[in-house]
Amino acid sequence: xxxxxxxxxxxxxxxxxxxxxxxxxxxxxxxxxxxxxxxxxxxxxxxxxxxxxxxxxxxxxxxxxxxxxxxxxxxxxxxxxxxxxxxxxxxxxxxxxxxxxxxxxxxxxxxxxxxx
Amino acid sequence: xxxxxxxxxxxxxxxxxxxxxxxxxxxxxxxxxxxxxxxxxxxxxxxxxxxxxxxxxxxxxxxxxxxxxxxxxxxxxxxxxxxxxxxxxxxxxxxxxxxxxxxxxxxxxxxxxx
Numbered sequence: 001x002x003x004x005x006x007x008x009x010x011x012x013x014x015x016x017x018x019x020x021x022x023x024x025x026x027x028x029x030x031x032x033x034x035x036x037x038x039x040x041x042x043x044x045x046x047x048x049x050x051x052x053x054x055x056x057x058x059x060x061x062x063x064x065x066x067x068x069x070x071x072x073x074x075x076x077x078x079x080x081x082x083x084x085x086x087x088x089x090x091x092x093x094x095x096x097x098x099x100x101x102x103x104x105x106x107x108x109x110x111x112x113x114x115x116x
Numbered sequence: 117x118x119x120x121x122x123x124x125x126x127x128x129x130x131x132x133x134x135x136x137x138x139x140x141x142x143x144x145x146x147x148x149x150x151x152x153x154x155x156x157x158x159x160x161x162x163x164x165x166x167x168x169x170x171x172x173x174x175x176x177x178x179x180x181x182x183x184x185x186x187x188x189x190x191x192x193x194x195x196x197x198x199x200x201x202x203x204x205x206x207x208x209x210x211x212x213x214x215x216x217x218x219x220x221x222x223x224x225x226x227x228x229x230x
Contacts, residue, residue: 004159033215040125042205042220043160056216090159094215105152105215107159 003027004108006091012114019078021111023091031096032074033105034058034066037088046089049074081115088112119143120208122221129196130229137191137224139206146208149189151180152220154203163204164191167211196228 004025013019023032034046045058047066055066063085065077078085089112092105121140129135139149150165166173166180166189173180177194193200203225209218 031215040222042122042222044220045216045218048216058216092159092215096214104150104162105160105218107161109157109159 002109004091004093004106006089006108006111008111009109010112012116013081014116015080015082017081017115019081019113021076021089021091021113023074023076023108025072025074025091025093025106025108027093027095027106028071029093029095029106030071031094032068033092033094034064034074034076035090035092035107036060037090037110043090046076078113081113083115086113086115119219120206120221122206122224124224125222126225126227128227128229131196131198133196133228135193135196135200135226135228137204137206137226138188139190139208139221140186140188141208141219142187143208143210144187145210148209148211149180149182150207150218151178151191152205152207154205154223156202160203160205193226198228198230201226201228 007022030051033048035043037043044060049055049068052068067075088110090110091108151163152160153163154160164175164178168184179192182189203223205223206221
């Protein structure tokens with residue numbers, strides 16, 4: 001099983017619909033992140049969380065919200081999806097106390113979202 | 117404002133050649149420079165990373181060259197293979213701040229042809 005699991009892997013929805021992307025991890029990491037990938041723009045940070053009670057906005061948080069339900073679960077919501085939110089979304093984790101160091105991100109396989 | 121500029125956007129190299137991907141940064145406080153490799157349908161994964169106290173780091177066929185004065189760093193892949201075909205992202209951060217300050221480049225889609 002993957003260390004970081006994202007569901008759904010693919011989703012097509014319509015403008016105005018509410019969408020939730022879910023992420024769960026088995027690595028035991030406290031830190032979790034949501035990134036968005038667009039062609040030619042690289043990876044941009046949407047939200048991040050250092051523990052269950054800690055939620056922080058990233059570079060492009062407008063139009064998104066998150067929930068950290070447990071140490072292992074971090075979900076991303078689009079309250080009213082719009083076409084320019086069509087993108088590939090990645091969840092990631094990191095462990096500042098681990099042997100690999102604080103700056104190593106472990107990514108999920110991604111959720112491809114299309115908003116029509 | 118893009119703090120890490122990556123080029124080229126795409127690159128096609130014949131098997132055995134040495135693809136070179138370049139990145140330039142603006143913030144002189146950056147002190148950690150990782151490269152992530154992403155295969156189709158997968159998430160990025162850390163490939164190799166360097167800190168500015170060294171000018172070069174090698175791991176297998178992958179080498180990072182770092183030029184602090186020019187604020188540039190590059191990835192070289194020796195004896196490239198079709199299995200190296202992937203998208204490569206450079207990144208930069210200030211290590212004391214962690215991943216929330218990690219800035220990615222725009223990515224390079226590398227294709228190695230047999």
